[in-house]
Amino acid sequence: MKSRLKNIAGLLALSLFINSCSSDDNGSAPADGTSGDVELFFDNGVAGDALMLGNSYTNSNGETLIFERFTYIVSNFVLIKEDGSEFTYPKNESYFIINEETGQFTVHLENVPAGDYKKIKFGIGVDQQRYLQGETAQQSFWDLAFANNMTWTWSTGYRFINCQGTFTVDPAHGGDTTSRGFMIHQGSNTATDNYREVVLNLPTTARVREGEMPNIHLKSDANVILDGDTKIELHHNLNGAGTAASIMAGENLITIANNTKKMFTVDHVHNGAGTHH
Amino acid sequence: MKKIVYFLSILSVLSCQDDNGEYIEIDQPLDFIIPANFPEPVQDISYNAPTQKGFELGRKLFYDGRLSRDGTVSCSFCHEQASAFTHHGHDFSHGVDNLEGLRNAPAVQNMAFQGEYFYDGASSSLEMLSIVPIHNPVEMDENLESIVLKLKQDPVYVKLFSQAFANKEVSSGNMLKALGQFMTMMVSANSRYDKYVRNEAGGTLSTQELQGRALFQTNCATCHATDLFTDNKFRNNGLPPNPNLNDLGRETVTGFAYDRYKFKVPSLRNVALTAPYMHDGRFGSLQSVLNFYASGVQNTQNLDPLLQQHPTLGIPLNQQEKEAIIAFLKTLTDEEFVSNPLFYFRT
């Protein structure tokens, strides 16, 4: 009996001992001078549902939209630590296009200093400083933007958001049943700077370490473009002939710039394992 | 202008020899001289500082129809040097497939001194603005990638690009830069009026011209300001909108209703050469322009307050005053500019 008791006690003690040995913190602290990669995955949605091209979505303005194109530029990425210190990604490399049509959803940042990041900041579109540097300062990005339908031709500059498709309006909101095309080309022009930046909290820390790449999974909400803090109704923005809605200039772009500050949230952060699941 | 010619001629002599005995021309920077009576440039010259080879390349491109889809329409097609780089006698220009445009070709001169380009200010970058006519389906109807492909086939271009740019690439970025450099150097500041203002030889104005100048300063110089003869702002001068075009002007770019029917105040330099006048070329002569200002201004949406100072809208002028002003405006013609071989390229 006693020996048996001793055996049990010994067994338990041993297991505790082993455990205490094995649960040492495995170098969680970042080593100075090292760096790693960060991946951001932009998961497009509309009012909480996944965005699928060809699918219809009805907003609170009584307008039902079918998206056929949803492309946007995100830029000027900054990673922020708990103490407020920032790492700004090299500007020349910091312009990316997210394109639902071509399935381009990822922003891959390289050589980010190892550390624990709690927030991210980035811009929607192209900032004036960059835009004024002209096409040649950003040749490869300009070419990429042109290939993704993100440049203007009747004006000079980038489209920050290219959102196109068809829509119908609920009769209760003054519509008929006709399906019309819509084009929303958000951007700056020589009168207005519509570039905006957003700061987002990460629900858990993104740990950048050598050989460890956190994946930051963001969600976008395309609905806020028209149905955000300030509403824009497509059927109040028809062209002269009333055949299609076109939003490419003026007050609407300022409204959209403001609405889209709420277009992104971070859903979760996945540390260490690498790519998007 | 003289100084530019001087510099360029010096530079063209400079060359160096490589080991193989071939002459390799060094791409020398060009000096951008600001005329004494001009305000500071609005564009930052250093962004795209003109160099000799860049300038040459830009000039060649400016005169090259390959920038258009079917190879027929070059920049020079609508921007002819003899007319101070406007389209002589055309209210609207025709582009590829003889398609007609909706606006009068403006003069390409003193570009570095402007903040925004085109009547509606579609571009604020000297480097980027070429994109607009290139892409316009009724002008050149082309895209940058196709142009680059065409240029890459031409060994002359390949060589020029490699000489003009550090990365030696035939790229759309470099092409736009070259055009920008060419346009930067197109400074027109040697009219008889300029010589008068700067007290240079050949700068005398007649009595009528001086009277015209005085009248101009009182009645016109608020909008057509400085020795650039524009304040670079967008204004509605009371032109009744053409119902066929319904050109909204600045509103096309900004989208704001308060910009409707406003167009950029053009520079009046070389105005004697750039008929017809206004954004849609509706006036064939300076006489009809002044007739309009004296008695044709209409109270359209956003009419400029400066044209609402008198009992009748516009600027009251009698015939004698109009003639004096016209005489003065003719002194703004810069013969050197429109005949300078440096801005010409025989294709």
Place this chain on the structure above:
Amino acid sequence: MKKIILTLAISILALNAAQARTEKDSIDNPFRRYVALLEEDCDACGCSANGGSMGFSSMLNSNFVGIRYIHQSYKSRDGVFNNSPWIDENFNTAQLWARVPITERIEVMALVPYHFNNREKATGKENIDGLGDITLMGFYTLFGTKSDSATVFHKFQLGAGVKAPTGKYDSANNGSINPSFQLGTGSWDYTLASEYTVKKNNLGLNATVNYVFKTENEKNYQFGNQFNYAATLFYSTKIDNLDIVPQLGLAGEKYDENKDHGEDVPLTAGDILFGKMGVELGLQKFSLGLSTMLPINQNLTGGRVEANYRWSLNLNYSL
């Protein structure tokens, strides 16, 4: 006398809320002993992938070995949107366990699981197979009715144990909606348990609570501590030589939030309440058990994982 004792065989339902199983235990020779069901609870949230389960027998000195097969069915939302598709997740376990009495009041239990889990995501099928976390527990009977002739029998036991990280933990699975799709927690976890059984005539009640303390694993991930409770009614009866013990009860689990590098991972806490029923059959030295659990109420992983049901089948041999 022996028959009475036999009929007094108390089913013990190991309740770890995840899987409850009742077993009858009987005094030996020729009584049957039924192995206490050990809960292998695949914690639904913060799946410690077979967290410790408690099981115990009401009688002393019971030895047995057994094998059990458990099937758990879940669905989880594969995506971050409200309309993201729900996919099926299947957790299948084959377990070996044994129970060894050390002294009159003390017994030790060991549990060795082997898992075959699968799920089909939009991107393709995923399978993980392998050894799970091995559990070792010790129980001490504080008091128990010894007299064979008593009308009402009580037994109260306290237990403590440890679960070893023998099952593979793959941190790549943590990015997905259900971080519990694992073979093991990768950590050493510790359990405290208590169980009380009372029986009068043929009817009995078994109640158990236990608490699992989970630690941080090598990848600095820590599943949330877990609280389990259960109550089961059982009825012992017999037809000829066959013992039959039907059971009915409730089992609940409550999970704290998981932690990643010490930081709370949002939406990983949860709770669930099951109704369960089962039956055990005993013949000579063998016993066969079957049980099923259906959720009554649940809120797992922030509503992104749902338990459909659990069932298990076991075969024991008393030594």
